[in-house]
Structure formats: C-alpha cells, structure tokens
Amino acid sequence: MMSEEYLVECKIDDDQERLQQTPPPPPQFSSISNPPYLSQYETRDPYSINQHLKVEFSDVLAEPASTRSADRVWIYSSISFETARIWSYRCLSALFAVPVSLLSGCLFAWLACLHIWCAMPCVQLCNTCLPCLRSLWLSVVNIFITPFCSSVSRCCSGLYVSLSKD
Known part of the structure; x- marks a missing residue:
C-alpha cells in the first residue's frame, strides 16, 4: 500500500462561468469553419473542403503606405470587387x-456500379481460388527453386572477396 504522504490533492474547478468567459480560439485554429449562428442546414461546407477559396479584397489588392489613392476610390473599388465576386x-x-x-452524379453512379459488379466479384474470385494456387505455387517452389538456390549458395559459400587499393 502507498502511504498518504505521496498523495497530492488536486482541485478541479468546474465553474461554468469561467469556461464561458474563455475567449474563442483564433479562426485558423478553430475547428468550426462557419459562424456559430448558422444552423446545420445552412452550412454548405461542413468539412471545410474549400478553405482556400475564402478570398477577400485585402487578399488581392493592397496599397503600400508610400503611395495611396483617394479614400473614396479605395472604398468604391472594394465595394465593386465584392459585388463583382458575389454576383459572378x-x-x-x-x-x-x-x-x-x-455529370458528377452519373460519374459516381458509374463508379459504384463498376465497383459493385466488376471489381468486387474479381476480388472475391481471387480470394476463393488463391488457396489452391498458393499450395500449387509452394509445391513448385519447394521442388524446383529451393534446391537450385541452396546448391548455388553452397557453391558460392567458399568464395571470399577482398578489396584493396594498389
């Protein structure tokens, strides 16, 4: 038995208010790709397949601090970019x-049919016939190839190779 002097008391705080006050992680580390106010049915990319297509105006166009256009030009170009992107x-x-x-539905249906009616019957046929072929192959190997390889290895066992620089 272990003595009590080695036991350490750990306080576990299950305070729900403290957990709710914790700020959310940054978006790049968040497992939720869509805002929480969207319901399950409004989420159109639930597995974040198209993360690379989230393009904003500042990702495409940017002005350095040294050269700047008029503020109204920048605002109108941002509005026109977003409008053109969305409506296009x-x-x-x-x-x-x-x-x-x-086309995608037909392709996947064709692939499913090919897999179900062609590929899997071939695999099952091979699994059924392979034990017979395996025993036949083992017999051929044990009768012809194993004696040949063992005799070659006995003939070459007396050879020694030494490398030297002249």
Missing part, C-alpha cells in the same frame, strides 16, 4: 451547378 459566382453557379451535379 451566383451567375456562374446558376449556369453550371445543375449540369455539373448531373
């Missing part, structure tokens, strides 16, 4: 979303 995406997705979805 909406128009292009309206044009291409349905045909690309149909």
